Amino acid sequence: MFILETKPKEELEKLLKPGVCVIKCIGCREISLPEEKIEELLKNLELDAKDVLAVDYLCNADFTKSRLLKYKSEIDKCNSILVFSCGVGLQVLAGMLEEKSAVQGLNTIYISGRGLAPSDYDCDQCGECLLNLTGGICPVTQCSKGLLNGPCGGAKNGKCEISKDLDCAWEKIYKKLEASGRLDSYFRKMKVRDYSKALAKPKQPV
Amino acid sequence: MVEIKKTGLKPKEEIIELLEGKNKIFVIACNKCYKEYTDETNEELDQFLKLMQENGKNVVGTARIDFLCNGQTAGKKISEFKNMDEAETICVVSCGIGAQTTMATLDGKPVYTVSDSLSIADNATTPQAYHGICIFGQKCAACGQCYLNFTGGICPIVECSKSLINGPCGGAKNGKCEISKEHDCAWEKIYERLSKQNRVQDFIFLQVNVNDFSKPTVEQTNALIKAVRDKRDENFYGGLHPYSNKDSTTDLPITAFPEPETVAILLSQHTGRICEPLVKAGEKVKYGQKIGEAGAPVSAPVHSSVSGEVIAVEPLLHPALKKEVPAIIIKSDGKNTPHESIVPNDPEKLPAEKLLEIIREKGIVGLGGAMFPTHIKLKPPKPVDILMINGCECEPYLTADERVIIERTEKVFSGIHIIAKILQVKKVYFAVEDHSQKAIAKIRDYIMQNPMEEDLSLVELKTKYPQGAERMLIKKITGREVPRGGLPFEVGVVVSNVGTCAAVSDAVREGMPLVKRVITVAGENIGKPGNYEVKIGTSVKDIIAYCSGSLSGFDFISYVLKMGGPMMGVQQQTLDVPVIKGTSGIVVFKKADIEQDIARQCIQCGRCVDVCPMELSPLHFIFCAKQEKWENTAAYNVKDCIECGCCDYICPSKLPIVEIVKKAKQKIK
Known part of the structure; x- marks a missing residue:
């Protein structure tokens, strides 16, 4: 799940050479x-590009490859390609157009979850699921500090010290365990996080 | 493609310790995601069940659920499992999100997860994740400050093991990272690519980057989550927001389409038995004369839309049924001499049975597209208390209904009044999507100036496809849920399209049978787009020739022509088809640059489940189709599919899901 925001106009102006082709991943x-x-940005940039090429799933290398063939003449003519997509989309495209400069017009921000609508829950894939001990509330993702053994003490009125918009995960966990009569798992043995389990292995060959 | 293993069972010892003294176990397993859908096995679930058997544990039931992380659909499915009540312990085999969703859903039960999420490969659930939907390998860390512009499109955050953003650390040997010989040094790759593009100098003189780890802030995240969720959850579960493309015709008034020289009246323009012709070749017919009728109760007669001479009664390709159906071909004399049966009536003076009889006799069917005979719909087997007028034109391009509301307001309301009288309902809802502001204003004005007998409420709904589907409307407005496989009357509602209301008024007040209708013609290369009142039986070829100036700009190689809207319309392979009662529009657009192909693999991304307004899991239809096991689709409720095309639209593998559904429905008939 991700959310995108546009990059500042000034940053892009420096990178774009006249003769721009615009690709938007929809x-x-x-x-x-x-x-x-994006529309506003394109207007302000005053590009000489006529059309915005709207494609879907730029991240799909098969699709992108056949589209590059189809729009070859347009792309050959241009000097830089302005892309509006997530980080993956641009990497796939740039990998296929090694000699052209592909410029990213968006920043990608991660937001919890899955599918189309962001979820209330997130999973950090720590490799040693703690949910059984914490009443189904994940301290790795919901505590801003990712603490495993209890609250830091910085919360006020149930809210985290980093933002009033964020509930203290450990207060929620305590209340949940108390309500279900499982406080014993709150006062359990200390847990040390094994970061080697979460360490992403080098990229697998494609 | 990369095979993704997202979850692994927890160590045996841990599971046994966890479940010590616990029995009567119910297992909920997620059907997984981001994995090529090539078989139905679930390795971790099998391992767990084996472990339970070895340890003499009593497993009372197992449930396999699609996308356990989807709280909206999974929650319902979980509660459907009856033998869960006897379970004392519930175990989840899923990723962390699925586990959290289950634990939150089954708040009052002890739920344990017996699996760990693994962070070993590209995948879509973590910040270190794979964001693009297709499983190919590139990743994005979603740092919120994309560096790809300076690095030639190679991400240093993801690919450099140290996530350095200002250049290599110096530890690489022969292009390989010091942490592993299998890992390329990202900065060496970046340098090579920038050299190819002559951009190395730019990079060297670039100011030093500092990664801003505060991005994104909690406030920013929460605001964005709320915005997305609000948009997604609007009105009903699932659905989409396709580009509306209505601008080209929305302000164009309804104009009469030039008189056709010949018309072809198909004898099947309704749900039900095909009509028998009442005329023979050589016979003279008048405008509005009944020329075809079937004896069956579920049927609707057809009428001549011109006056002239019948030249033939011959089979013709039906644009919706896609097979040859008898049609009456009439050469027009251009005079439109009305038939004697066209006599006006006063609906106030007629009883309901008489009104129904007129509606049947005048061949009125639902003009929304389904062509269900209106006289049957208005005689529900049990009483209804709500009449809903469907003015939600959710299909892109189409504006015909909107124009009918704006220009023929009085007719529409007169039709509503007649229908309400027949059904004896007092409560009427008029639903319109918020993109048709002019129509809404018009209705509001009309109600103000012309108080009605019935209690009519105008409901303005946020635009979302397929809002115009009757189930979605009923659920949104009344909160009633039409049972699977059922019809609206079962929950006391009748839904009628605005065009049908106007046609009912014409039939009763003027005695005019359904011989013409308003259609939208729009799309690529259509020089004269617009809302045209077209005679039933007019050839699509004539319409395209008139609206694009000539036929030379159109071909079936680079264009797609659909009768209806782009989402649910029926794609045509020839222009030699006539307009029928259910044709709401003719749209032409360029063929997609990547066409649908059943040969591609479903990657279980779950987007079809996310958009399905009927809350089905369309991905299983694809799997069954690939296996040629059509009978299995029944278990996944293929019959409930309304063929709205949302799954087709969003599928990142571009699989022809609606086509599969149509085929499956035929096979299991």
């Missing part, structure tokens, strides 16, 4: 794509 538009902001 595959995940249903989740999030700041289309109005």
